[in-house]
Amino acid sequence: QAKREQTCHGATCSCCRRNRPAVGCGRRVLEMACIENAANTGKNAEEIVMCTQPDRLLDFEACLEGPEEATEWERNGLLFSQLTSRTNSLSVSRASSVSEGVPDAMIDPIGGRRPSAQSSTTAGTDTTVRAAKELERIKAPLLTMNNHGVVKVRSSVCPPCCGAAAFGAVSALAVAAWLRRGVAGAALHSVGAMLQETPRWATSLVRPELEVVSAAPPLAPVMPRRHKIPPGRPSICNLAARTPSARPLRKWRLDPGWKRVCEKANQLPASQKRKHASRNWCWFAIKQACYSSLKGHKPWALLQNISASWGEAPPRSAEPFDPLEAAEICDKPRNGRVRNWTSNETAEAREWFKNNVAVYVLGMFSDLDRWHMISNRLKDLRIWATHVPGVDMRDPNALETAKTEGWIPLGYNFSRAQAIAYQPPHFLGSMLGTLGCATAHFRAQEKIRADGTPLAVVFEDDSWPTEDFVERLWSLVRQELPCDWEVTSLYSRCPYGICVSEHLSRVQPDGNEPAWQCRHGVNWGMQAVLYRTEVLPRVQEVWKRAVFDEERPHCMDVDVALAAISDEVSFYAVPAVQDPGFLKETNHPSLRYGINKWSAAHPITKTKPG
16 A cells, blocks of 8 residues: 655645555545536646545534534534635645646646646646546545435545545535535525634544435434435425424313313303313314304414403413414414515526426316316416316215225225214214215325326315415425425415424324314315325325224315324425415315215215225
8 A cells, every 4th residue: 555645734644545445544535626627627626635435424414513502503504614615725735836846737636747748738638638537437436416315425534634625525516416406506605605714613524433414404303203205305395494393292281260161151062062071172162263264364363362252262361372383483464475576586486386396176077167267267377287077976986986096995985984974973964075075186196196296286176376376386395395295285274283484384183182083173275285296105095094994084084184194294284374375265165065965865875885
């Protein structure tokens, strides 16, 4: 083995190289930014020699970790500062070559000094060619990017004197890869300009015991999940958005005295109250206030005071309860106001929408007026959509067809589920229209999977998208959606969960309602739902298991079931309180309710074969 010494930021470190790069202390690595500069402009590039271990990966997150007194702003800013700083500040100074009397044209960025007989012109051309070849040779083992945008970089295990140089080399590659993925370079530049000096705790930049890293600095602990979710890409989520931590079921811890007051004030028959002895009737009253103004854009705080004015719930001054935690972030009507988009933002949003989003409209052929209404609206917004026929279970062959197509599990027994729904404590009545609605949504999801677009929006045909729907969706996905998301409702009424950004909440199951009732009554609405296609098969598996649970007929409502399994599925929602938000619901009558009412008058549906 041959030992070499190289000056590195005013200090000296020893590195060794062997013929087999996977064995021993490592091999020589050139600073990629300088190599690319030489390849593109024909200029000479300086050489950096450092020790590397190819069998390990550089952990950017570990590099950014500092002592406790280092603020999060400093940790996040360090990466951006390093990525946007000039690479010549991390390169080996030319002064050493000049002091040795070696002209610039005689410096070979790959092999050291050139033979003196070679002319400067030939040297420049040869330098460019050799630099380009060397770039391609060491780019693959040094840095790779998978389909999800995760950057992997070979680590450098050097003394602290070479740490900054090592980080500079891989930073140049990382920022190039990120910029190719569409990350805003202007944001990196502006943050980097604020941080001109590396913090004193960043002298050691390598934590070799960790192997795999993401392409973004750590912002929050990852939410523990039962199933692995593929990492995000800049086009379908915000890599830097915080992921909410997993939490236990949340209940309203109410004083027993108020519980008795609410129970007495409630107008339900005493027989039903006895069957729901453990129910929180104060919470029931607040939800009734929400149901009475589903299109009213009223926040939960106002709804609680409304129910208090009815004498059915305590006022917020006595017993405040926030169904949406951190309500000050997203539970506000003004958060849905129209924004003045620039022409560049609109152009970028439409290009993103065209390349990543497919649009579907779900509706019955028996009511074409709805389809004509929403299709004309989408044409006005320059949104192309595919019509997906609904499912009318009044057709004698509809149930068998749905099972054959895989929209409903083969073993599902609707007759049994309907019989349970009629009985106490459910008292739901006919569910034929509800079954058709659920089946139609799973039918639309199968169409999404077949088409394979990265993202998909499914509208119900009684929806009216707002004028800037495309820009809103582009902004929500790129700036607010964390990369663990799987399903996002763009219009969620009576939402329950936690606000995570200005326009977004993370849905959580309602711990105030029992599981046998599918925790019914919150996060209503399937008017517009955004799906992440790559995880849809897993979501469907969990979702169908809840919807087609014969013992829990309340779960037949697909929106109710999705909210109930939000501890198993990463479900986010835009609260409908935001005005005007992404869309509004038209005043068309509910086809689902109409079919349920029709089927209740026809005894054949009570014994419909499963």
